[in-house]
Amino acid sequence: MQQETNVLRQQLEYRKRLMDKINEIHSAENLNTILIHIKDSIAGLFNAERITIYLADTKRNLLISKVKSGAEFQQIIVPISDTSLAGSCAITGTIINIKNAYDINELKMVGSNLTFDDSWDKKSGFITRQVLCVPMKFQKTLIGVIQIINNKGDIPYDTTDISYALELATSLSIAIHNIYRLSLTTKVIRHKARYNYLLDKNLVDDKLLEKASTHPEVVKIGMDTVLMREFGISRDDMAKNLSFYFGVEFIGYDPTVPPLEDELLNRVKPDRLNKEWWVPFKIENSVLHIVMDDPADLGRQDMLKFVYPEYKRISFIGAFRDDILNYINLFYYHGASSASSGSIDDILNKLDSSEDPEVESESQRVSEQDSVIVQLVNKIIIDAVNNKVSDIHIEPFPGKEDVQVRMRVDGRCKIYQKIPYRYKYAIPSRIKIMSNLDISERRKPQDGKIDFKKFGPLNIELRVATVPTAGQLEDVVLRVLASGEPIPYDKLGLTDRNSRVLDACVKQPYGLVLVVGPTGSGKTTTLHSAISVINTVDTKIWTAEDPVEITQRGLRQVQVHPKIGFTFAAALRSFLRADPDVIMVGEMRDQETAEIAVECSLTGHLVFSTLHTNSAPETITRLLDMELDPFSFSDAILCILAQRLARRLCSCKEEYIPSQSEIDEIILEYGEEHFAKAGIVAADIKLYRSVGCPKCGDTGYKGRLGLHELLEGTDAIKSLVKRKSEVEFIRKQAIEDGMTTLKQDGILKCFQGLTDLKEVRKVCIK
Ligand SMILES: [Zn+2]
Known part of the structure; x- marks a missing residue:
């Protein structure tokens, strides 16, 4: 009687523990929890040394499980066939209870093809004896197999064990089935959750998300990319959205990020990172930060713990895949090279x-x-x-x-x-x-x-x-677009006279300085170089540009957007309210801009701008044609610099003495009268011709050189402007005042061996 009560009490106790396990199973959120964590406590229930829970992959006809051996996770894969214990259990759907796995006769009794794979025992030193396999099914669908190994008391599993194992199998099947089903339905809900930010901002709606989710490229490039490429979501908005969704920082590419030390980088090959879309990024307060395309991917997070086991805490940052590739290139291949x-x-x-x-x-x-x-x-x-x-x-x-x-x-x-x-x-x-x-x-x-x-x-x-x-x-x-620093003023290639006059003009407290020439003649570069001379902390300089190509510290540079009405003229007006000393306006495209620029320069500001005109004298007539007030304009004008770029001769150039006819031609082009005045001795003239070498790619030229024509706003010029004189008179007066024409400047630079006549003739054509 006493004994029976004890057995009953034992069974009740056992039953209670089983129910606890079953509750635990049902509250499991994912398969890993069941496969790895709950599993061990189930083993305790059966007094077993080991337990393996296999999930069935019926498509591939495999049973798959995960085990933790030491610090690593390993997959165990067993084919669903009658040759193995678990496989046989799966294929027949019946319980297999073996007293001794090494007893060939006992195995043959269960199934003629049944064998015991002892490779794991050999590797680990474990000796398998009792094996109990129970199938897991849900509504006739095979879910997997529970395999319980070795009773710690070294006694065969009995009918009580089997009935509890079956009960457990039923609960597990339901729990696993629910997790599967959940993951299917959440895919639909997840789309909505994932794009919550975009939905909130009305950047997408349910309809659009549905449309995007059925786009043929979703499988290949993912929903995020499809939304950006095909449905107009900007990168910034998507980054914000994903940052909200993942609850982590989401970063873009920044080429100034220093790489981690080689030891950490070299643990993983960049090829693998390129495929897995992550990269070790930084260490802060002994926390390792990893940049990853999906910072919620638990699988990769687990894997990373084994790559960097010494880091107790690994933190994840989100980024787009192309940015991750850029970081991999930057860290592993050191960028540009x-x-x-x-x-x-x-x-x-x-x-x-x-x-x-x-x-x-x-x-x-x-x-x-x-x-x-x-x-x-x-x-x-x-x-x-x-x-x-x-x-x-x-x-x-x-x-x-x-x-x-x-x-x-x-x-x-x-x-x-x-x-x-x-x-x-x-x-x-x-x-x-x-x-x-x-x-x-x-x-x-x-x-x-x-x-x-x-x-x-x-x-x-x-x-x-x-x-x-x-x-x-x-x-x-x-x-x-030319980037970074302007060319230093003394490297502009200005002649002494031009350099002196321009330098004096940019140091005036107010007035108008213009740089003119066709597209691609380096106007903006020159303008920036000239401004760099006066770019000091005591001078407030506003620039309106389209685009901002060159940046200078100290300047307040503004990008205009004519499409939205923020034109050069609008920018100029806003500058006037913003306490400027110097204003640069990228281009005087129209009368309005020109008028405001002149007005600014007459109200105590130094104004710089450019124009698409061929020569310095022509610029004056062009502006007067725009109906600019000649009196205001003549007061404002400090100087006009016309510029061209000619190809510079490579150092492989060859010096030669020009023939008399060549010299005659040059003098004619220069202007006989001016040539005589310039004090050049024809007999001393040397010229240079292009040759070609590996350095210049056999072209004979390397880099470019500015040719200039600088018209100074002298009193004589100002009075011609007031009278709206013809361009010829203005040119004549300018030359009188010391101006060399573009062609003349070019010819002088040929004599110095900087370029050749072919180039000068080409760029100085009208
Ligand atoms: Zn060369």
């Missing part, structure tokens, strides 16, 4: 060379080749900057002709590279993504701008223009 890990040919080799005609189809224009296209475009831009290229031309052709990439250096285009025709859509698309243009619009020209530091290791900007070309193609032209 191999921001695209190798030469352009290396990258081209990575492009898929298969002859699949589908690749050309539009839907695949930016596909799995994405990261290579990203590298390719980055490499083109980095090479352009390193080679002092001013413009990059991407030129696709109809049919199977390769895409041509040409670059303009020192004013001339050169072929840089040919790229397989299959990427004639991918490359323009990538550039359009970088410049926030509409990639689906290919019939209209578009223009935009790339802030390259977001994508690559250089802090430069590019202006982008797309032009639809024959065959439904699109040319893209990128202008590399």
Whole structure:
């Protein structure tokens, strides 16, 4: 009687513990909790040495489990077949209870093909004896198998154990089934949760999210990217959205971030990081920060604990995938030198060379080749900057002709590279993504701008223009905007007289200084150099530019946006209310701007600007033609500098004595009268011709040189302005006042061997 009560009490106790376990199972939030954590307490319930919970992957006909061995997680995979204990249990759906796994006869009794795989025992020194396998099913669907190994009392599992194991299997099946189902339904809800910020800001609505989720590219590039590329969500908004969603910081690319020490970086190869989209980022207060595309990915977070076991705390920061790639390039390849890990040919080799005609189809224009296209475009831009290229031309052709990439250096285009025709859509698309243009619009020209530091290791900007070309193609032209520092004033190549006059003008308290010339003649560079002379802490300088190409510390530089009504004129007016000493206005495009600029210069401000005119004297007549008041203008004018850029002879140049006829021609071009006055001895003239060497790419020229014509606002000039004189009179007077014309300046620079006559004639043509 007493004994029976004890057994009953034991069973009740056992039953209570089982119910606790079952409750625990049902409150488990994910499979890992069940597979790894709850599992151990279940083992205790059966007094077992080990327990394995397998999940069935019926598609692949496998049982899969995870075990923690030491500090690592390992997957155990067993085929669903009659050769193994768990596999056999799964395939037959029946309980398998073995007293001794090493007893071949006992195994044969259960199934003729049944064997025991002792490899794990051999590896670990563990000896398997009792094995109890129970199938887990939910509504006839196989969920998995519970495998209980070795009773600590070394006695076979009995019917009580089996009935409890079955009860446990039922509970586990339901719990696991619910977790699966949950993960399916949450996918739908998750979309809404993930884009809560965008929904709140009315940047998307349910309909749009639904449309985006069925976009064919979602599988390949993900919903976030689809929303940005196809549905107009900006990168900034998406970054904010994801930051809210993940509850972590979300960062962009910053090329000034210092890399971690090599030891930490070298634990993982960059190739792997490129595939897994993460990178070790920084250590702060002994917390390791990892940048990751999905900072909520528990799988990768677990894995990282084993890569960096010494860090008790690892913190996660979100970033877009292309930014992560940029960081990997920056940290592992030290930026520019191999921001695209190798030469352009290396990258081209990575492009898929298969002859699949589908690749050309539009839907695949930016596909799995994405990261290579990203590298390719980055490499083109980095090479352009390193080679002092001013413009990059991407030129696709109809049919199977390769895409041509040409670059303009020192004013001339050169072929840089040919790229397989299959990427004639991918490359323009990538550039359009970088410049926030509409990639689906290919019939209209578009223009935009790339802030390259977001994508690559250089802090430069590019202006982008797309032009639809024959065959439904699109040319893209990128202008590399001069960046960073202005050229030092003494490096402008001004003659002594020009340097002296200009320097005196920029030191005046008020008045108007103009730099003129055609597009690409270096006006802005010169203007900035001139301003740098007076850029001191006691002078307030406002600039309105379009675009801001050169930045100078100390200047307050403003980007105008004519499209939204913030024109040069509007900027000028706002400056007047903002206590300026010096104002620079990028360009006097219209009468209104010119009038306000003159007005500013007459009310005690020094004003700098540019104009698209051919010569300094012509500038005056142009402005008078704009109906500028001649009296105000004549009072305002300090000087007008016309400029051209000519190619500079490379050091491989060759000196020669010109023939008499050549000298005669030069004198004629210079103007006989002026030549005589300039005091040049014809017999002493030496000229230089271009040769070509490896340094200049066999062109004979390297870099460029400014040619100038500086008209000083003397009293005589001012009175001609008041009288609205003809351009010829103004030119004559200016020369009288000491001006050398562009052509004359060029010829003098030929005598010095800086350039040659061919160049001077070319850029001084009217
Ligand atoms: Zn050379």
